[in-house]
Amino acid sequence: MSVHQQIKRVTTHVLQEMKGQGRKIAMLTAYDYSIARILDNTGIDVV
Numbered sequence: 566m567s568v569h570q571q572i573k574r575v576t577t578h579v580l581q582e583m584k585g586q587g588r589k590i591a592m593l594t595a596y597d598y599s600i601a602r603i604l605d606n607t608g609i610d611v612v
Contacts, residue, residue, distance in 0.1 A: 575610050
């Protein structure tokens with residue numbers, strides 16, 4: 566049995582809080598749907 570950890574979605578409000586706290590924000594660009602799905606499941610802050 567595998568256990569999947571729920572990834573918390575990052576909203577614009579969360580991004581504003583992160584910036585206010587001086588936390589670093591990870592962002593990547595995906596040029597197609599298949600890569601975007603892979604990156605979305607990794608927990609990166611913004612794709």
